[in-house]
Amino acid sequence: MGLGFTVGVIGVLILGHAAYSTIQYRSLLKITEEEFSGPPMEVVLELLVGLLFCMWAALTVPGKFLSVHPHSDENRVVSLPENVDFMIFNHRGRAFSSEVGLKLKH
């Protein structure tokens, strides 16, 4: 959790730094009166690195992903719950006394 968070913060900072570099590059081009076609190669590389860091942090920080498959073991319904509201008590299990001496002691 801590590592993912730090990596995320670093990624955001890298992206911010790339934005600042692009703005500076543009103002430099304005001084030399050239066309602004796109940010320089280093800034593009920095953007990619920032993207990777942020994506990694976004996937690891929130926690464990749940399974989506309907027939994976976590989602496959094996048996329905007993109908507790309709439970009746005069079944044949009455005749089996499970353990003698079971009582609530206070």
Added chain:
Amino acid sequence: MVTKTEESQLNKLENQVDNGGGGAWEYLCLARKLKVRRSDKVLKYGLSILNDSRKRSSLGPDEWTLYEQVAVAAMDCHALDVAKDCISALQKKFPESKRVGRLEAMLLEAKGSWEDAEAAYSSLLEDNPFDQVIHKRRVAIAKAQGNISAAIEWLNKYLEIFMADHDAWRELAEIYVSLQMYKQAAFCYEELILSQPTVPLYHLAYADVLYTLGGLENLQTAKKYYSSTIDLSGGKNNRALFGICLVSCANKPNSGSLHLGKKSHCTHVFKKNSQNTHVMKKIPNLRMFGPSPRLTKAVIESPR
């Protein structure tokens, strides 16, 4: 709905507690959450926690839920004095509570005094006429007395008011099946499938009822629902696979090649799924559904 991982977790915890390792409280919580009916174990381990005052005080406010769970389990195991003690402990803590009143009426039911239980439920209903659980307990009383037609009547009246209650539809379907009124049971299962279409067990039960009804159209529909069960459960439901085999045999007893491919595949997957070769040997009994020995021989010689 009990999933596979939850079921294996429950069994593991049960083994652990049975063999003396700890974990009784987790087992009880899981049993309560999954609504399984393991009353003897719940009673034994619940009492072991409740009788130990140190463990009891470490539970905090969950202690009262445990009292309720142990009371119901005691009634199921017919240990009525334990149930009475638990309910009186709950009553001391929550004197004017409806939940405790319901438990007392259930205790009267378990003792067998049906009229007193009816009177108790009616008086509880006067205060709160839309309490679903009390309506359902009235159905349970009728069922326990053996008066199935009264149970059906009460349940139908309940379902007219509370149409979205899946448990009640399921209960009605099971009652109709026990009375062999399969058309009505099919209607109930249709309601269940409409409201919860992704639960494969309802599809399976509906297919079973249709197969029992018989007739060409019903068998075709049953085959479709067995297939949808296999689809939803990823091929891991043995009963649906077996159902497809039976329906194919019952449908066209004299055809050889047409249904052979599907049947042999089904038996192959069936064998892969279950290690139980006894069942595979019983497949020759399919002969009773179709007079062709060539078909059954081909089924037995399906790819290994």
